[in-house]
Amino acid sequence: MVPIAWYLxxxxxxxxxxxxxxxxxxxxxxxxxxxxxxLNGVNLTFVAFxxxxxxxxxxxxxxxxxxxxxxxxxxxxAIIIALFRVRQTLNVDQINLLKD
Amino acid sequence: MELALFIIFGLLAVAGALNxxxxxxxxxxxxxxIVVMMSLAVLYWSLGAEFLAAAQVIVYSGAIMVxxxxxxxxxxxxxxxxxxxxxxxxxxxxxxxxGAAAIFCLLAFVFLSDRSALGTTRAGGYLSNAVxxxxxxxxxxxxSLLLPFEVTSILxxxxxxxxxxxxxxxx
Numbered sequence: 272m273v274p275i276a277w278y279l280x281x282x283x284x285x286x287x288x289x290x291x292x293x294x295x296x297x298x299x300x301x302x303x304x305x306x307x308x309x310l311n312g313v314n315l316t317f318v319a320f321x322x323x324x325x326x327x328x329x330x331x332x333x334x335x336x337x338x339x340x341x342x343x344x345x346x347x348x349a350i351i352i353a354l355f356r357v358r359q360t361l362n363v364d365q366i367n368l369l370k371d
Numbered sequence: 372m373e374l375a376l377f378i379i380f381g382l383l384a385v386a387g388a389l390n391x392x393x394x395x396x397x398x399x400x401x402x403x404x405i406v407v408m409m410s411l412a413v414l415y416w417s418l419g420a421e422f423l424a425a426a427q428v429i430v431y432s433g434a435i436m437v438x439x440x441x442x443x444x445x446x447x448x449x450x451x452x453x454x455x456x457x458x459x460x461x462x463x464x465x466x467x468x469x470g471a472a473a474i475f476c477l478l479a480f481v482f483l484s485d486r487s488a489l490g491t492t493r494a495g496g497y498l499s500n501a502v503x504x505x506x507x508x509x510x511x512x513x514x515s516l517l518l519p520f521e522v523t524s525i526l527x528x529x530x531x532x533x534x535x536x537x538x539x540x541x542x
Contacts, residue, residue: 272374272491272492272493273373273374273492274486274489274492275490275491275492276482276485276489277381278377279478280479280482280483281381281414283474283478283482284385284388285384285407286475286478287472287474287475287478288385288388288392288471290470290471291392291467291468291470291471294463294471295468297451297460298451300397300443300446301391301400301451303439304391304401304404304439305391307404307435308388311407311408311431314411314427318420322420322492322493323489327507327508328511330422330423330504331508331511331512331516333420334426337426338527340431340435341434341435341527341530342529342530343530344435344438345531345533346534346537348534349533349534349535349537350537351442351446352446352538353538361446361451363460364457367457
């Protein structure tokens with residue numbers, strides 16, 4: 272059987288790669304996808320602990336995280352579309368003024 | 372056998388995440404994120420969360436990532452420029468790799484220092500005496516957590532309205 276620490280280490284790897292991609296990438300859609308990667312890493316941690324403690328609460332939390340991530344992805348992508356219509360760019364370095 | 376599943380799909384998830392980090396075009400990053408989510412669904416199944424594995428495939432990779440791919444197609448996002456333009460993003464690019472490595476080392480230290488207390492996984496993941504995983508989840512979700520469940524339905528409704536209002540064409 273697999274030690275639970277290995278699942279947690281894998282989730283930590285996914286989370287750190289998400290943090291790295293969030294800081295390094297310049298395209299705003301890729302930054303959003305790195306946020307989803309971080310959320311997935313956290314979900315794996317929750318499910319691993321739910322298995323370890325023999326309780327269902329971890330999986331319920333993952334359910335709610337998935338729902339909130341879906342809502343946030345929809346609204347965030349709508350904001351990106353609106354931003355692209357005004358700025359005509361997807362580079363986060365060039366979206367640096369609040370007004371045009 | 373669980374060890375083989377974990378190693379294969381764990382390596383696939385890490386490879387997909389590294390591919391998201393290193394690819395230039397956002398559509399390649401989106402497709403590798405789909406690979407990460409599918410392999411995470413297999414890992415949830417091996418941890419006894421069958422309903423969550425199905426929800427991960429249907430909701431995350433079947434709806435959210437499809438939304439990402441549609442937006443990439445709609446905005447015609449090309450390969451990104453690699454030169455960081457402002458001073459803050461230069462600092463962030465330099466601090467990105469060591470910062471992520473520092474976070475990973477901290478988390479790995481915390482998880483590995485309690486390695487014996489965590490234990491190993493058990494075969495067949497029934498968490499309680501319920502028949503299957505979805506009975507277990509729904510028993511808690513529809514009795515003691517009914518209010519958060521209904522509140523999330525209002526949250527989804529508000530998200531739909533917000534997305535429609537934000538993304539429509541100005542007349």
